[in-house]
Amino acid sequence: MSRKIRVRFAPSPTGPLHIGGVRTALFNYLFAKHQGGDFLLRIEDTDQTRYVPGAEAYIMEALDWCGIKIDEGPREGGPHAPYRQSERKALYSQFAQQLIDSGHAYYAFDTPEELDALRTNAESGGETFTYNTTTRLGLNNSLTLPGNACEALLASGVPHVVRFKMPENVVVEATDLIRGHVQFNSDQLDDKVLFKSDGMPTYHLANVVDDHLMEITHVIRGEEWLPSMPLHILLYRAFGWEVTMPEFSHLPLILKPTGKGKLSKRDGDQLGFPVFPLAWKDPESGDVSRGYREDGYLPDGFINMLSLLGWNPGTEQEIFSMEQLIEAFSLDRVGKSGSRFDPEKTKWFNHQYLIRHTDAELATLFVPFLQSKGVEVPFELVVRVVGLVKERCHFVNEVWEQGFFFFQSPASYDEKIVSKRWKEGVPGMMAEIAGFLSTLEVWSAPQIKEPFSQFVTVREWNFGTIMNSLRLCLVGGSFGPDIFEICEIIGRAETIARIEKAVKNIPVAL
RNA sequence: GGUCCGUUCAUCUAAGGGUUAGGAUUCAAGAUUUUCAUUCUUGCCAUAGGGGUUCGAAUCCCCUACGGACUACCA
Numbered sequence: 001m002s003r004k005i006r007v008r009f010a011p012s013p014t015g016p017l018h019i020g021g022v023r024t025a026l027f028n029y030l031f032a033k034h035q036g037g038d039f040l041l042r043i044e045d046t047d048q049t050r051y052v053p054g055a056e057a058y059i060m061e062a063l064d065w066c067g068i069k070i071d072e073g074p075r076e077g078g079p080h081a082p083y084r085q086s087e088r089k090a091l092y093s094q095f096a097q098q099l100i101d102s103g104h105a106y107y108a109f110d111t112p113e114e115l116d117a118l119r120t121n122a123e124s125g126g127e128t129f130t131y132n133t134t135t136r137l138g139l140n141n142s143l144t145l146p147g148n149a150c151e152a153l154l155a156s157g158v159p160h161v162v163r164f165k166m167p168e169n170v171v172v173e174a175t176d177l178i179r180g181h182v183q184f185n186s187d188q189l190d191d192k193v194l195f196k197s198d199g200m201p202t203y204h205l206a207n208v209v210d211d212h213l214m215e216i217t218h219v220i221r222g223e224e225w226l227p228s229m230p231l232h233i234l235l236y237r238a239f240g241w242e243v244t245m246p247e248f249s250h251l252p253l254i255l256k257p258t259g260k261g262k263l264s265k266r267d268g269d270q271l272g273f274p275v276f277p278l279a280w281k282d283p284e285s286g287d288v289s290r291g292y293r294e295d296g297y298l299p300d301g302f303i304n305m306l307s308l309l310g311w312n313p314g315t316e317q318e319i320f321s322m323e324q325l326i327e328a329f330s331l332d333r334v335g336k337s338g339s340r341f342d343p344e345k346t347k348w349f350n351h352q353y354l355i356r357h358t359d360a361e362l363a364t365l366f367v368p369f370l371q372s373k374g375v376e377v378p379f380e381l382v383v384r385v386v387g388l389v390k391e392r393c394h395f396v397n398e399v400w401e402q403g404f405f406f407f408q409s410p411a412s413y414d415e416k417i418v419s420k421r422w423k424e425g426v427p428g429m430m431a432e433i434a435g436f437l438s439t440l441e442v443w444s445a446p447q448i449k450e451p452f453s454q455f456v457t458v459r460e461w462n463f464g465t466i467m468n469s470l471r472l473c474l475v476g477g478s479f480g481p482d483i484f485e486i487c488e489i490i491g492r493a494e495t496i497a498r499i500e501k502a503v504k505n506i507p508v509a510l
Numbered sequence: 511g512g513u514c515c516g517u518u519c520a521u522c523u524a525a526g527g528g529u530u531a532g533g534a535u536u537c538a539a540g541a542u543u544u545u546c547a548u549u550c551u552u553g554c555c556a557u558a559g560g561g562g563u564u565c566g567a568a569u570c571c572c573c574u575a576c577g578g579a580c581u582a583c584c585a
């Protein structure tokens with residue numbers, strides 16, 4: 001009997017998704033789609049103190065931008081709605097009760113202050129306090145309270161939590177689809193809180209209950225969850241759900257490009273690359289963090305780059321569309337070790353995608369940049385310019401740097417190039433060329449180039465000097481595509497005007 | 511501190527006991543582009559260390575070192 005593959009991406013709406021989270025979502029998505037399964041989005045907002053307005057919308061918009069399609073979620077709905085844990089609140093207490101009734105959990109009345117005191121006390125003695133088999137009998141809970149004291153406390157509404165009663169000396173063995181066989185001894189685990197005094201479940205309870213209810217078959221999450229896998233397995237057993245328990249896979253972490261540790265929000269700001277898919281404005285501080293989308297990255301290139309962080313197809317192919325990724329993906333080709341994030345390779349990927357996109361697609365993306373510069377030109381012109389300069393760009397917005405001169409006359413001239421090219425006699429030659437250009441009958445790149453070459457050859461001028469000087473006049477420096485293409489596009493009048501302007505304004509280099 | 515996970519060029523990684531340890535990015539050099547970028551060619555660069563097992567180890571085992579995660583009424 002094989003169940004339909006169902007996976008979930010379950011972020012907490014405490015802020016923007018960072019690229020590690022996007023990758024987790026992506027791997028879940030690829031895994032599910034490879035097998036024709038479902039990808040669900042579940043919002044884990046059981047901690048109302050950490051709720052950040054806008055985070056949930058951000059998560060959905062980010063997945064949309066990446067091309068990760070959600071089958072069931074808070075926005076999409078589905079047979080297991082609601083998909084927001086805060087809206088499922090009423091569900092969880094009965095499951096906590098079930099565990100208490102079966103002896104797998106108990107009430108605890110210790111206050112946070114008491115526990116803090118125990119912890120700091122233990123620390124000062126060089127030890128660590130844990131709420132577990134050995135300490136719980138000395139603490140304030142339903143296991144130690146005499147007679148019906150517990151009932152009395154509950155009836156009086158004293159704040160309390162529900163804790164999991166971790167069994168003694170049980171070896172929990174499991175197979176992680178990425179890491180293979182792993183095992184833990186329950187003696188190392190503590191009596192985790194399952195249900196908080198505010199009436200909300202903790203992650204541990206909610207995630208197990210929801211994964212079960214939502215018929216999740218595979219849990220694919222970050223490596224930081226590996227230590228809590230035994231607890232989750234024990235919970236499935238306590239509920240009697242072990243038969244349909246999902247398979248677990250723990251993805252390796254994404255590390256900082258330099259130094260140590262996992263990638264965090266700060267790294268992007270300091271090292272000069274985005275760590276978020278979309279720009280994010282912190283509602284508290286107002287600080288804005290840059291995003292891949294706003295920095296001019298293409299979503300498919302971004303996804304391609306992420307897909308190869310920790311996974312490889314086993315072939316030498318490295319350019320993949322989403323469809324190809326779905327086709328090629330499998331968990332057993334996911335590595336075990338953390339991957340250091342390389343912003344340089346991200347740029348390279350973006351360039352690969354830039355040159356693969358059609359000129360019209362790129363032009364559409366570039367138009368907003370143009371408008372921000374106050375440039376309004378026919379779309380056809382934008383398409384043509386993009387086609388000419390995209391090879392030399394890594395990002396869409398670089399089209400401006402590489403081709404602004406198609407839209408406006410250069411405002412200044414590169415001093416280095418001036419001193420190298422604008423020597424004695426050059427302005428005179430340029431003036432002659434301007435005059436010559438005005439006599440041409442047809443104005444198109446090839447039909448300028450031909451007579452132009454003759455004109456220069458006859459005069460025995462140095463071709464390199466002429467071309468580079470002309471380039472300086474037209475673009476203001478030493479860059480850009482073919483000079484005759486530029487002439488054709490900006491037009492005869494503009495070409496001549498720019499030459500005359502340069503002759504008039506650039507002082508001759510000594 | 512404890513538990514768990516990990517370790518191949520600078521970076522992402524391939525090689526499921528037998529290869530000159532392969533590819534990609536970065537970097538460097540050359541070619542091409544009468545500029546720049548692209549592109550092409552070439553080059554530099556790795557099995558953390560030590561023990562085993564084996565005819566043979568990057569690959570299996572152990573130890574050490576290093577790195578990381580977790581250790582909340584956060585997820």
